[in-house]
Amino acid sequence: MSTFYLGLALILLLTISIGLVRVLRGPTATDRMLAAQLFGTTAVAILLLLGQATDSPAIRDVALIIALLTAIAAMTFVRRIDIDKATETQGQNSHD
Amino acid sequence: MIHPGPIFDLILMTTLITLAWLLLAGKDLFRAVVLFISFGLLTALAWVRLGAPDVALAEAAIGAGITGALLLVGLGKLGSAERCRRTVRPATALQRLTPAVLIAVIIPSVAVILLLELRQLKTISFGQQKLVLSLLDISGTDHPVTAVLLNFRAWDTLLEKGVLLLALTGIWSLDQAHPLFHQEPLSPVLKGLSQLYLPILIIVSGALLWQGSYAPGGAFQAGALLSAGILLAALGGRSLPSYWPGLPLRLLASCGLLVFLLVTALTLLTNELPLNYPQELAAVLILLIEIFATVAIAVILAAAVAGGHPAERHKHHSPSPEKKP
Amino acid sequence: MTIPVLYAGSGILLFFIGLHALLIRRHLLRKIIAANIMGSGVFMVFIALGARGDSAVADPVPQVMVLTGIVVSLCFTAVAIALAVRIHNLTDCTTLAADEESSID
Amino acid sequence: MTELLTLLLLLASLPFFLAGTLGLLRFPDLYCRLHAVTKADNLGLGLVVMALLFQADSWRQIVHLLLTWLLVLVAGATVAHLIARKARDDGHQYWRR
DSSP: OHHHHHHHHHHHHHHHHHHHHHHHHOSSHHHHHHHHHHHHHHHHHHHHHHHHHHTOHHHHHHHHHHHHHHHHHHHHHHHOHHHHHHHHHHHHHHOO | OOOHHHHHHHHHHHHHHHHHHHHHHOSOHHHHHHHHHHHHHHHHHHHHHTTOHHHHHHHHHIIIIIHHHHHHHHHHHHOSOOOOOSOBOOOOHHHHHHHHHIIIIIHHHHHHHHHHHGGGSOSOOOTTHHHHHHHGGGTTOSOHHHHIIIIITHHHHHHHHHHHHHHHHHHHHHOBOOOSSOOOOOOHHHHHHHHHHHHHHHHHHHHHHHHTTTSSOOHHHHHHHHHHHHHHHHHTTOOOOTTTTTHHHHHHHHHHHHHHHHHHHHHHHHSSSTTOOOTTTHHHHHHHHHHHHHHHHHHHHHHHHHTSBOOOOSOSSOOOOOOOO | OOHHHHHHHHHHHHHHHHHHHHHHOOBHHHHHHHHHHHHHHHHHHHHHHHTOSSSSSOOHHHHHHHHHHHHHHHHHHHHHHHHHHHHHHHHOOSBOOTTBOOOOO | OHHHHHHHHHHHHHHHHHHHHHHHHHOSSHHHHHHIIIIIHHHHHHHHHHHHHTTOOSHHHHHHHHHHHHHHHHHHHHHHHHHHHHHHHHTOOOOOO
16 A cells, blocks of 8 residues: 555656646746746645655644645745746747 | 555655755745745645654644745745846856856765765664653653753753844844835725634633643744744734834843743752753743743844844934835 | 655756856846745755654754744845835836946945 | 455556656646646555455554555645745746646
């Protein structure tokens, strides 16, 4: 059973690796932030699976903390509007 | 059938290294910051895989919250353009050559030598693990990491509290804190979330602190979580009462170090060695240190994100000259 | 090759990737991130070397050192950003260049 | 029996995660991607949590798991709203066929 948990965690890790392409591609800062939000959710799932595979409650605590805090980066981002304006043009120039 | 564990490790490391390379090589700084936040998440996974849940907790608590906020606020102040008004004097040939040699020759060769050295490593080694476990009974705590952190190597932790306070002093000496967030009509959802999350954050942080005596957790993780709570309150549009930034803030920021020093002094009275707790008091003293350390860490980290000393309201001495806003 | 060696090797690579960027990239914030990645590499080597026992939990002593290290590197990041902002406020620069003329004003 | 349920629920969660990532990569504009990220993945996580509930051995663990899911749901919904609002204020274009 624990092999199965680990296998599933592996597939979820792969989805994160592939999803990173969206952070790289953008095109806007908002897109990148959104992708980072997705990784938070997936990382929580991976941690829960790893915690079950090794039967360690501490790993579930890590999952809980990440669940609590992933919103904060996105909220800081939303409340500091000028970042987006500062990088928007650059982001578009540097790609595609 | 192949076990998925090693494949997981391999892919995790490949992703981390690629991520590090891309975020340092790219042009867009905002992208680098977002990738660095993801880098922190994946590093937490690595600590979990290596059997270091304490480190994973700390990484999750700061990597997902405070580091991202610090970098985003810093980026907002600096802007992402590389610019300098200064006129550049052309570098001499030697000046151009030295870094090139360093980068192209020395760094790769040292890296390769180190990687080759890894082959000499013993595959199984317990380090200090058995020693720590055998001394756990007299440490006043049931969790090996806490025992090392606050008893066997308590000196390190004392100095770490000093470093935190020193960092805050450095930040305060550089600038005055400006309002972190723009005044704007807030989304009620943001306000609601901050109101909902704040009590949860405080409870979880308290639980982590308490849990440190028998399981992964402890002052730093709890403090980092609490500082995220303070940040969240600020994001939700709250501000501190006006009398706060004076003495109360300074006391809270330094109470971790002060209590730790007090305990050190007390142990010197009863014992010839500093921080060598009497065995029956060890648990109480460790808890005492950890509670105040949590508060101090939370306040210091939150103040670090604000990025400057608080505006002086009661004029005790002449404040630093006003700068352009 | 065992798993701890994989992590230790990756840690070494991360350190040098960070060092490389620290020397080459010019924007101060990127240098700060690079230094953080160097730190993560060092931490990874430490924890990996402590994870060579056969129990599920790594050696507590390197764990504690890394915990302290994480706090110190967080302090470094905060102070370095404050310094960079100060430099930016005074000189309107976001880079440091040792070979640039020092007289402004 | 509980093993089988766990297995089935975990297998059921997989398509949601894959769909979330696929949507993030392939959907044409920010607003569409928002759906993929904040809906599909939260459902996937919900299924994982449900699967693990069958393996939980104490009430504490059950509460812990449910709290984790609840927090991710609230955070996901809030962030989706905030990002969409910001995108609209920034003048992001809607995708049209």
